[in-house]
Amino acid sequence: xxxxxxxxxxxxxxxxxxxxxxxxxxxxxxxxxxxxxxxxxxxxxxxxxxxxxxxxxxxxxxxxxxxxxxxxxxxxxxxxxxxxxxxxxxxxxxxxxxxxxxxxxxxxxxxxxxxxxxxxxxxxxxxxxxxxxxxxxxxxxxxxxxxxxxxxxxxxxxxxxxxxxxxxxxxxxxxxxxxxxxxxxxxxxxxxxxxxxxxxxxxxxxxxxxxxxxxxxxxxxxxxxxxxxxxxxxxxxxxxxxxxxxxxxxxxxxxx
Numbered sequence: 001x002x003x004x005x006x007x008x009x010x011x012x013x014x015x016x017x018x019x020x021x022x023x024x025x026x027x028x029x030x031x032x033x034x035x036x037x038x039x040x041x042x043x044x045x046x047x048x049x050x051x052x053x054x055x056x057x058x059x060x061x062x063x064x065x066x067x068x069x070x071x072x073x074x075x076x077x078x079x080x081x082x083x084x085x086x087x088x089x090x091x092x093x094x095x096x097x098x099x100x101x102x103x104x105x106x107x108x109x110x111x112x113x114x115x116x117x118x119x120x121x122x123x124x125x126x127x128x129x130x131x132x133x134x135x136x137x138x139x140x141x142x143x144x145x146x147x148x149x150x151x152x153x154x155x156x157x158x159x160x161x162x163x164x165x166x167x168x169x170x171x172x173x174x175x176x177x178x179x180x181x182x183x184x185x186x187x188x189x190x191x192x193x194x195x196x197x198x199x200x201x202x203x204x205x206x207x208x209x210x211x212x213x214x215x216x217x218x219x220x221x222x223x224x225x226x227x228x229x230x231x232x233x234x235x236x237x238x239x240x241x242x243x244x245x246x247x248x249x250x251x252x253x254x255x256x
Contacts, residue, residue: 112148
């Protein structure tokens, strides 16, 4: 049976990604159980697994209620003992298989947003939580700029056609910042036009893909001459290394 991915909306701007076939589903980062239970009920689906990328409440808050509604299902997640509901703890290079869906993932450790953050990559796409956003990246709550820089490099090394399923609808705000640092990027200008149409229709801008993000995402474009000039100008001194540019770019975005 073929598997599709559906965004279940939660809170103001979260997507709980639901991988489903005709009978079963798995959800990624269920911060809220109620919309997941409603989706399963409306579509006559049985929840067969829960996948977690990191410990923040808006990614984990619905686990207990989902386990009450669908007992004894596995909960996959990072090596973080504070997320007590996790039954299978995963590390870099581990493989995850969802037998009810016939889907397999490789696990990538991607610290930066948090220290425990992991991502899941498979033929169906990349589920990267709050590490890579469309036209942006996660705020550094626990990790260092260097950790996030390395984590993003792991993700952008994936095939260009990899679909990117991140957890928040931040695209328009991220594009506004990207315009400030690289205003003459034609790919970004075109993407903004498309994204505005999507949001006007109340449609998601996600998933993105690696090819698009390499073209429009400033945090992946620390080699761009225009971006380097503008970030250096904002910093007040010339920046040489891509890591230094990334670090200043993240600081600029935090205060944008």
